[in-house]
Amino acid sequence: MRMLSCLIVAAAILPAALSQAQEIIETDTHNLQVVADGVWFAVGNGTLYTMSNALVIERDEDVVIVDSHVTPAAGAALLDSIAVVTDKPVTTVINSHFHYDHAYGTQAFGDDLQVIGHEYTRARLSDDPLNDPTYLRSLDRFDNTVADVEARLAAADDAEARAGLETELSFWRAHVNAQQETDPVAPNVSVSDRMTLYRGGREIQLIWLGRAHTGGDLAVYLPAEKMVFTGDMMLGRPSYMGDGYVEEWSATLGRLKELDIELVLPGHGDGFTDLRIIDYVQAYYNDLHAGVMRLKNQGYSAEEAAARVDLRHHQDSLGISELGADMLAVQRIYDLDDGVAE
Numbered sequence: 463m464r465m466l467s468c469l470i471v472a473a474a475i476l477p478a479a480l481s482q483a484q485e486i487i488e489t490d491t492h493n494l495q496v497v498a499d500g501v502w503f504a505v506g507n508g509t510l511y512t513m514s515n516a517l518v519i520e521r522d523e524d525v526v527i528v529d530s531h532v533t534p535a536a537g538a539a540l541l542d543s544i545a546v547v548t549d550k551p552v553t554t555v556i557n558s559h560f561h562y563d564h565a566y567g568t569q570a571f572g573d574d575l576q577v578i579g580h581e582y583t584r585a586r587l588s589d590d591p592l593n594d595p596t597y598l599r600s601l602d603r604f605d606n607t608v609a610d611v612e613a614r615l616a617a618a619d620d621a622e623a624r625a626g627l628e629t630e631l632s633f634w635r636a637h638v639n640a641q642q643e644t645d646p647v648a649p650n651v652s653v654s655d656r657m658t659l660y661r662g663g664r665e666i667q668l669i670w671l672g673r674a675h676t677g678g679d680l681a682v683y684l685p686a687e688k689m690v691f692t693g694d695m696m697l698g699r700p701s702y703m704g705d706g707y708v709e710e711w712s713a714t715l716g717r718l719k720e721l722d723i724e725l726v727l728p729g730h731g732d733g734f735t736d737l738r739i740i741d742y743v744q745a746y747y748n749d750l751h752a753g754v755m756r757l758k759n760q761g762y763s764a765e766e767a768a769a770r771v772d773l774r775h776h777q778d779s780l781g782i783s784e785l786g787a788d789m790l791a792v793q794r795i796y797d798l799d800d801g802v803a804e
């Protein structure tokens with residue numbers, strides 16, 4: 463096993479959104495933010511592509527994690543980082559949802575593993591996950607990224623620029639190679655509405671609040687610590703909507719707000735304590751859905767609606783400065799309304 467550097471930086475590199483003084487454990491591949499005693503918010507440090515955040519929860523005898531990163535290599539790096547802060551074994555992986563960038567690292571945590579997810583997540587990860595459309599689109603995107611960096615490198619003559627591009631290229635090539643090892647693991651324990659783990663001196667609630675980013679998002683709520691890991695159901699901004707239920711999403715987030723929480727830990731980006739962000743994102747989804755449906759009912763195509771829908775009144779709250787919306791989000795709204803997606 464590689465030697466892991468363990469450096470404790472007190473209140474040095476604080477994410478802007480987290481106001482309280484916070485300790486961060488730096489490993490070779492992660493910044494482990496100490497969000498409570500024995501609870502770390504694991505964020506990749508850019509050494510390798512992790513793509514999403516994970517939560518590490520220590521119990522008396524073992525460790526539970528929420529989400530496993532994007533590839534087995536990234537999952538293995540998370541396992542190494544966990545070994546810096548505890549020698550207890552990881553026995554349980556909770557899937558916040560089925561998406562590859564949160565779930566395709568699970569195999570790195572071994573065979574003798576409890577994997578818990580919503581029954582929708584189990585269905586999606588059991589049914590040919592390597593041909594999931596969102597995953598396949600990502601493979602194209604990463605191939606394009608490699609080709610783009612290769613082209614920029616070929617065109618660069620400045621030595622410093624070339625060195626930077628070579629580093630970037632090896633980073634993305636390593637990720638594309640790591641994808642080849644992927645063998646997705648489906649949950650072997652499924653949840654329909656809610657489940658609570660009490661083992662090992664820690665209460666961990668897994669709650670399905672309704673459809674949102676996918677059909678099976680779980681909020682992982684630690685009531686004593688007043689924090690919730692939301693996966694992509696709630697980021698600090700609108701999430702990817704290509705598999706989402708935009709019409710229902712705001713109501714689901716309304717139920718999230720009923721939890722007694724002081725800190726939201728999302729699947730991407732910084733944790734945050736300003737819960738008004740949830741209100742802003744709810745308003746965005748409501749306005750996006752209403753605006754797109756208005757255009758659809760006027761006879762516009764999905765492409766036209768994606769170009770025309772105007773959400774710029776969310777500029778102050780969410781920084782939406784351009785006309786239009788994500789094509790995949792708009793297509794999804796059309797497909798659900800037309801009954802050609804479910």
Ligand SMILES: [Zn+2]
Pocket residue numbers: 559561675694702
């Ligand atoms: Zn997702």
